[in-house]
Amino acid sequence: MLVFIIRRSLQSVLVLFVMSLLVFVGVYAVGNPIDILINPQADQIDRERAIAALGLDRSLPEQYGGFLLGALRGDLGRSFVHSTPALALILERMPATLELAFTAMLIAVLLGIPLGLWAGLRPNGIAGRTIMAGSILGFSLPTFWVGLMLIMVFSVMLGWLPSNGRGPTTLLFGLLPVSFLSLEGWSHLVMPATNLALFKLALLIRLTRAGAREALLQDYVKFARAKGLSNARVIGVHVLRNILIPIVTVIGLEFGSVIAFAIVTESVFAWPGMGKLLIDSINVLDRPVIVAYLLVIVFLFIVINLVVDVLYSALDPRVRLSESRG
Amino acid sequence: MSLPLLEVAGLRTHFFTKAGVVKAVDDVSFTVARGEVLGLVGESGSGKSMTGYSIMGLIDPPGRLVDGRILLDGRDLAALPAEEMRHLRGNRVAMIFQDPMMTLNPVLRIDRQMTETIHAHEKVSAGVARDRARAALVKVGIPSPDERLVAYPHQFSGGMRQRVAIAIALLNHPDLVIADEPTTALDVTIQGQILFEMQKLTRETGAAMIWITHDLSVIAGLADRVCVMYAGRIVEQGRVADVLSQPLHPYTQGLLDSVPSHSARGARLRQIPGMTPSVIDLPPGCAFRERCSRAAAACAVTPQESWRDAGRDERRSVRCHLPLAGGAQP
Amino acid sequence: MSAPIAPAARAPQTPLARVASDFVANPVAVFGAALFLFILLLAVFAPLISPQNPYDLAQLDVMDSRLEPGSKAPGGGTFWLGTDDQGRDMLSAIFYGLRISLGVGAASTLFALCIGLTLGLTAAYFGGRVETLIMRIVDIQLSFPAILIALILIAVLGQGIGKVIAALVTIQWAYYARTVRSAAMVEKRREYIEAARCLALSPARIVFRHLLPNCLPPLIVVATVQVAAAIALEATLSFLGLGLPITEPSLGLLIANGYQYLLSGKYWISFFPGIALLCTIVSINLVADQLRDVLNPRLSR
Numbered sequence: 001m002l003v004f005i006i007r008r009s010l011q012s013v014l015v016l017f018v019m020s021l022l023v024f025v026g027v028y029a030v031g032n033p034i035d036i037l038i039n040p041q042a043d044q045i046d047r048e049r050a051i052a053a054l055g056l057d058r059s060l061p062e063q064y065g066g067f068l069l070g071a072l073r074g075d076l077g078r079s080f081v082h083s084t085p086a087l088a089l090i091l092e093r094m095p096a097t098l099e100l101a102f103t104a105m106l107i108a109v110l111l112g113i114p115l116g117l118w119a120g121l122r123p124n125g126i127a128g129r130t131i132m133a134g135s136i137l138g139f140s141l142p143t144f145w146v147g148l149m150l151i152m153v154f155s156v157m158l159g160w161l162p163s164n165g166r167g168p169t170t171l172l173f174g175l176l177p178v179s180f181l182s183l184e185g186w187s188h189l190v191m192p193a194t195n196l197a198l199f200k201l202a203l204l205i206r207l208t209r210a211g212a213r214e215a216l217l218q219d220y221v222k223f224a225r226a227k228g229l230s231n232a233r234v235i236g237v238h239v240l241r242n243i244l245i246p247i248v249t250v251i252g253l254e255f256g257s258v259i260a261f262a263i264v265t266e267s268v269f270a271w272p273g274m275g276k277l278l279i280d281s282i283n284v285l286d287r288p289v290i291v292a293y294l295l296v297i298v299f300l301f302i303v304i305n306l307v308v309d310v311l312y313s314a315l316d317p318r319v320r321l322s323e324s325r326g
Numbered sequence: 327m328s329l330p331l332l333e334v335a336g337l338r339t340h341f342f343t344k345a346g347v348v349k350a351v352d353d354v355s356f357t358v359a360r361g362e363v364l365g366l367v368g369e370s371g372s373g374k375s376m377t378g379y380s381i382m383g384l385i386d387p388p389g390r391l392v393d394g395r396i397l398l399d400g401r402d403l404a405a406l407p408a409e410e411m412r413h414l415r416g417n418r419v420a421m422i423f424q425d426p427m428m429t430l431n432p433v434l435r436i437d438r439q440m441t442e443t444i445h446a447h448e449k450v451s452a453g454v455a456r457d458r459a460r461a462a463l464v465k466v467g468i469p470s471p472d473e474r475l476v477a478y479p480h481q482f483s484g485g486m487r488q489r490v491a492i493a494i495a496l497l498n499h500p501d502l503v504i505a506d507e508p509t510t511a512l513d514v515t516i517q518g519q520i521l522f523e524m525q526k527l528t529r530e531t532g533a534a535m536i537w538i539t540h541d542l543s544v545i546a547g548l549a550d551r552v553c554v555m556y557a558g559r560i561v562e563q564g565r566v567a568d569v570l571s572q573p574l575h576p577y578t579q580g581l582l583d584s585v586p587s588h589s590a591r592g593a594r595l596r597q598i599p600g601m602t603p604s605v606i607d608l609p610p611g612c613a614f615r616e617r618c619s620r621a622a623a624a625c626a627v628t629p630q631e632s633w634r635d636a637g638r639d640e641r642r643s644v645r646c647h648l649p650l651a652g653g654a655q656p
Numbered sequence: 657m658s659a660p661i662a663p664a665a666r667a668p669q670t671p672l673a674r675v676a677s678d679f680v681a682n683p684v685a686v687f688g689a690a691l692f693l694f695i696l697l698l699a700v701f702a703p704l705i706s707p708q709n710p711y712d713l714a715q716l717d718v719m720d721s722r723l724e725p726g727s728k729a730p731g732g733g734t735f736w737l738g739t740d741d742q743g744r745d746m747l748s749a750i751f752y753g754l755r756i757s758l759g760v761g762a763a764s765t766l767f768a769l770c771i772g773l774t775l776g777l778t779a780a781y782f783g784g785r786v787e788t789l790i791m792r793i794v795d796i797q798l799s800f801p802a803i804l805i806a807l808i809l810i811a812v813l814g815q816g817i818g819k820v821i822a823a824l825v826t827i828q829w830a831y832y833a834r835t836v837r838s839a840a841m842v843e844k845r846r847e848y849i850e851a852a853r854c855l856a857l858s859p860a861r862i863v864f865r866h867l868l869p870n871c872l873p874p875l876i877v878v879a880t881v882q883v884a885a886a887i888a889l890e891a892t893l894s895f896l897g898l899g900l901p902i903t904e905p906s907l908g909l910l911i912a913n914g915y916q917y918l919l920s921g922k923y924w925i926s927f928f929p930g931i932a933l934l935c936t937i938v939s940i941n942l943v944a945d946q947l948r949d950v951l952n953p954r955l956s957r
Contacts, residue, residue, distance in 0.1 A: 026812050133684075136945060140937040142888050144895045145911055145930040152923050163919060219428035226382055226423075227443040227494060228416030237442075241433045260801035264892055279896055282811045290811065297804065316433060317478040 005306070012302040016295065020071065023294045024064050027287050054080055067291070076295065077288030081281075086292035090274055094296070095176050096166055097273030100265065101258045103180065103189055104196035109251060112201045116208025117235065123213060131205060138202025143261060147195045147268035154191060161187050164270035192269040196262060200254055207250055211243030218242075245316045252308030256301045329400060330357035331501055331534050332381070337394035337404075339373075339380045346606040350376040350389065352558035355631070358502065358534050363525075365549030365566065366538045367581070373558040374538045378504045381536075382421050383411040398502070417447040420495035424507040426487035430479035436490060437475040443497050462493040466523060485516035492524065499531055506538045521548060542585055546570055554578050557613035560631070564642025574644035576618045612646065620648045678950040688942025695936050699754040706748035707733050711903075725924050738924040740913055746924060749910055750932045756906040757936065760817065761887040764824035769879055771825065772832020776871070777863055779833065780840035791837065794830040802827045806889055810898045820899050824886050835878045839871040873951040880944035884937045891933055907933040 051057050055066065067077060076087040119131040155163035167188035169177035179185030215221060216239065224238045263275030270276070274293060281289040339351035351373045358364045368374040379385050381396055383403060396403040398419065403411060415421075423429045431439060440459035444450060450458075456475070463471035466489040479487055488508055495503055505524065509517040525548060528535050537549055545552050545566060553563040554575065562575040573579045580598035600617035612618070615625040624647045632649075636642040680686055698705070725738040725746075737746035779787040797805065809823040843849065844867065852862050891908030893899030900906050905913075907929045914925025 023808075026808065136941055137938065140884065140888075140934060140941050142891055142908075142930070142933055142937070144892055144908075145926070145933065148911065148915060148918055148926050149930065152918055152927070156919060156921055156923075219423050219425060220431040222384060223421075223423055223429040223491070224431065225384055226415055226421040228412055228414070228446045229442060230412060230446065233442065233446070238431050238434070242431070245433070257801040260804040263803065263807065264896065267896055278807070279898075282807065282898065290808075294808065301799070317435075318432065318480050 005310075008306055008309075012306075015302060016298060019298045020068070020291075020295055021064070023291050024067060025060070027290050027294075071295075076292035079281075079286055079289050081284055081286045081289075086288040087296075089289060090277065090292050090296050093272060093274045093277050095178065096271060097259060097262050097266070097275060099178050099180065100189070100192055100196060100262055100271060100273060101255065103193035104258055104262075105200065105251065105255055107193060107197035108200035108204050111197075112204025113208050113247065116205040117212050117240070119205065120209040120212025120216070121235070123209070128209075132209070135202040135205040138198050138205075141198060143195060143199060143264050144268050146198060147192070147265060150191050150195055151268070161191050166272055192265050192271050195268070196258060196265045199261070200258060203250070203254065204247065207247060208243060211246060212239055215239045215242050241315075245312065248311050248315060249308055252304055252311065256297075256304050259297065259300060331360045331362075331399065332358040333395070333397040334377075334381065335395045335397070337377065337380055337396065338392045339376050339385055339389060340392050341389040343388055343606070348606050349558045349608055351380055352608075354394070354555075354558075354560050356553050356560065356563060358536060360501070361528075361532050361534055362551065363528065363535045363537060363549045365545035365552040366536055366555060367540065367542060367545055367552055368555035369540055371557075372555040374555045375506050376558075377555070378421065378506050378536060378538055381502075381504060382415055382419060383408075384415075384421075413447060416443055416495075416500075417498045418500050419502045419504065420498070420500040421504040421506065422488075422491050422495050422508045425511045426484050426491055426508075427511070429491050430487055432479055434478075435475075436477055436479070440475070440490075440494055440497065443494050447498055458497065459493075462497050463490070465496070465527065466490070466493040468493070485512055485520065488512060488516075488520055489523070492520070492527070496527060496531065496533070500533055502534045502536070503528065504536045504538070507540070509544070510539070510541075542570065542581055554581070557608060559613065559645060560643075561614065561646065562642070562644045564636055565640050568636050568640075568642055572650075574642070574649040575614075575646050576620050576648075576650065577614050579650060580617075622648060624648070675950050679946055682946050682949075685942055685946030688939045688946070691935060692939035692943060695754060695932075695939060696758065698751055699758045702748075702751035702755050706745075706751045708745040708748045710744040710749040710752055711905075725928075737928045738922075740910070740925045741917065746910075746928050749905065750907070750929055753905055753907040753910050753929060754932060754936070756817075756900065756904055757887050757890060757908070757933065760821055760824070760890045760900075760906065761883050764821045764828065764886045764890075765879055765883045767821070768825045768828035768882070769832055769875070772829040773836050773868075773871070773875070775829065776833040776836025777840060777867060780837045780844055780867065781859060781863055787837075790833065794833050797827075797830045798834070802885070802889060803892065806893060807896075807898065810893060815898065815901055817900055817904055820890055820893060823893075824889060827889070828882050828886065831878055831882060832875065835874050836871045839874050840867045843867055843870040877944060877948045877951055880940060880947055884940040884944065887933070887940075888937055907936075 048057075055063060058066070070077060074087065075085060078084065079086050079089055082089060115131050119128040122128045151163045154161045165188060166179055167184050168182065169179055169185065170182055171177055179189045221234060221238055224234045229238075260275075262271075262273055263278055265271065266273045266275040267279055274296070277289065278293045280286075281293070334357070335355045337351055337354045338349070341348040341350055354373070354377055356364065366374045366377060376385070376389075380391055381403065383406075385391060391404050394404060398414070403414070406414070430436075437456060437459060440462065441452065441455040444455040444458055460471045460475060463474060468474055468486060468489055474482075474490075479490075482490065492508070503524075508524070509520050512520060521544065524535070527533075537545070539545060549566050551564065552566045552569050553560045554569065554577065555561065556577050562569060562573065562578050569578060570582065573582060577598070584597055598617055610628050611626040612621070612629055615621040618625070627647075629645050629647050631643045631645045633641050633643045703709070728734055737750070739745055740749065775790050779790040805827050806823050809826055810819065813819040813822060849862065849866055852866060890899055890906060891911070894906050894908030895912045897912065900909060902909065910929035911926045911933070914922070914927070914929070917925050
């Protein structure tokens with residue numbers, strides 16, 4: 001186990017290095033930030049001074065070398081726009097995004113697994129068919145448009161929920177600002193989280209349903225029933241434990257995608273997270289922030305994958321972590 | 327004669343599929359006495375497994391018990407509420423399945439899969455349940471049971487898994503064990519061991535057994551009586567010795583002829599011509615008549631089971647208009 | 657044997673006829689196909705059926721801006737779905753928007769399909785290092801969410817219709833490559849391919865006559881799903897202001913335009929383009945869902 005984690009960590013460092021190179025070179029190719037940052041009326045001397053101040057006068061390898069040296073000390077560069085360290089800027093916004101993503105995933109899991117089980121146990125019933133039709137809708141609804149419609153209904157027409165922002169936050173453990181501890185915080189959180197959850201909800205319903213249908217055909221389910229176990233136990237233990245394996249894997253892997261998709265939801269609901277920061281940064285070509293965001297995301301993905309693998313081996317006794325799974 | 331342990335009468339289990347009604351079990355009647363071993367023989371699709379599932383109350387939609395009684399100690403299982411039926415399963419009637427690779431849940435530990443069977447029927451402490459599970463493993467001949475209890479199914483061989491399944495089936499000392507081809511998926515040497523083990527265990531505990539198989543040679547050594555099934559019906563039943571030595575139904579004769587034996591060495595094995603009919607929307611009449619050399623016009627009418635005395639307080643039946651000459655005449 | 661017992665033999669069918677008849681068996685899928693066809697016709701004939709050319713500035717009047725659905729147009733017609741902030745008829749804008757959305761979806765799918773098919777077959781046929789290289793790129797790319805890759809590419813490439821298509825192609829080729837390779841690998845292990853190689857048939861012949869046809873069923877399913885995904889992604893990018901320019905308003909841009917008026921209760925500017933987008937994606941997904949069942953022999957009962 002420990003060996004596995006150490007080896008994976010070493011691999012991760014390599015992946016991070018390669019990604020930093022790709023991202024840096026890619027983002028370097030984006031337009032010229034000076035044109036956006038500097039007042040067009042500024043004279044040549046001002047321009048050159050600004051270029052030098054941002055380090056844009058150096059060659060690409062030089063800039064990358066400087067970036068890499070900084071990165072080793074935990075410095076991912078300074079934002080062109082905010083003049084603060086890019087990493088700090090992102091970390092400051094991260095709790096908002098993580099809270100949104102966790103809440104969305106929780107909604108998807110708490111609704112998706114029971115609904116999927118229901119549809120899987122009674123695939124031909126009215127409820128089962130309705131759930132499946134709903135899941136197709138969930139796949140098809142464009143996230144941003146659903147967000148707008150939620151605002152239209154619950155903020156504009158009914159006036160129940162605020163349409164944007166995060167509202168007041170409470171400090172969790174004295175350091176993490178979160179919304180879910182106060183009622184007003186929830187009123188801000190519930191709409192964006194539901195919006196973000198919709199796609200994953202549809203995915204989990206389908207996955208659970210397919211898994212349940214397959215598990216129900218297995219002999220071990222019939223044997224469990226032949227042992228005289230109650231239906232609740234057959235489904236809750238024998239079926240669920242088996243379909244939990246793919247579900248946990250997908251939940252883990254999809255968590256990264258939820259964080260990425262938060263970009264859209266955050267833009268719709270003006271949620272002050274990392275995604276909104278990325279969009280703003282792309283619009284003003286704030287290179288260091290874009291690069292830092294991507295590296296943070298890649299890092300998150302690596303951590304998530306590691307957690308998924310460890311969980312996977314805990315759930316499926318047939319998997320041994322020493323056998324590397326790519 | 328005393329009341330049999332199990333009496334199945336006029337059992338019909340049909341599957342209502344889009345393609346038509348499948349009469350998987352069609353008017354099946356037999357009895358099992360206490361401690362008796364009944365063989366249920368037939369090709370795949372003959373309805374022998376479905377008969378077992380019907381007794382267990384494990385028929386899933388689109389299948390349904392449409393008619394008949396299943397009396398266990400005089401109580402009709404077919405009319406029992408679901409919760410009471412659940413309480414009988416794994417307790418008074420247990421079942422063992424064909425493929426031991428598939429019957430144990432791959433992600434649950436053996437001890438859990440065993441103790442839950444006890445807890446489903448009795449309120450006992452976890453320690454007691456565990457002791458009983460351990461004892462059951464010892465009884466089916468599994469070495470170092472303490473280690474094995476905390477193992478997962480994938481750490482067992484096929485034969486060992488079937489022993490575990492048998493141990494689970496016998497945990498609550500059932501009166502009746504339904505064994506659905508439990509040796510078919512195993513190596514020949516293991517088959518013999520399991521057969522021997524099952525025989526020994528049922529004799530020790532006094533449990534009756536229904537042994538479902540397609541293999542007549544297994545029945546010959548194991549069962550007291552045998553039912554031969556074809557296309558959802560019992561075509562012949564009686565004492566094993568009688569049925570195997572003097573078959574009345576042409577199908578039974580066909581089955582016997584296709585078993586290789588010493589006496590007919592060198593001779594070409596005879597096969598039953600044709601194929602098992604599809605049991606979807608089976609027309610009336612004898613289902614075997616298309617493959618039967620003795621078929622006549624009368625066979626277009628469904629034959630009823632006709633019973634005759636077989637001596638020594640035993641009876642046998644055949645479902646054929648033109649039975650073979652053998653067998654004791656009344 | 658004219659036996660009454662023998663099961664009714666099914667008349668032999670061509671695979672295509674079987675697929676077609678299985679497909680038609682599901683009324684929901686047929687509805688999806690019909691809806692898609694209808695939307696496609698609207699998009700193709702948009703200039704003929706639109707009450708107004710929404711991008712001919714001469715026809716627009718700012719006095720007509722933000723009119724409710726059903727308002728009378730000064731020229732005598734009716735703005736059935738209202739007007740936007742420029743006084744544009746929403747119905748016409750949607751017809752034109754569909755053209756752009758479907759066009760971008762179809763174009764990106766087509767290009768991505770060609771690239772993915774070629775690379776997937778190359779990987780499967782040659783194996784070895786070529787395969788490792790291609791599949792490793794596919795793996796890395798697929799481990800990141802499409803939206804993230806799209807945003808980065810747009811950030812790098814800049815905006816514009818061609819660049820959006822390029823970004824979508826870059827995202828999607830990997831799905832096709834993976835599908836094609838896995839389908840081709842299954843077929844490649846069959847003995848007749850080995851036999852064909854021993855006969856020294858040309859690689860092209862083996863690939864196109866033997867491997868390609870077997871890749872088609874899963875490829876069709878993936879392509880259908882990906883068209884819908886491409887349309888949705890393009891709309892999302894345009895909504896974020898990073899997709900198509902204002903001169904080529906796809907449905908996503910129309911929705912984004914209405915965002916600011918939504919809060920003051922002028923819902924129609926965002927609502928109706930969204931419905932059009934939704935119908936398009938749902939109809940494609942319904943078809944894809946049934947195709948998956950019909951074309952997958954493992955699931956057929």
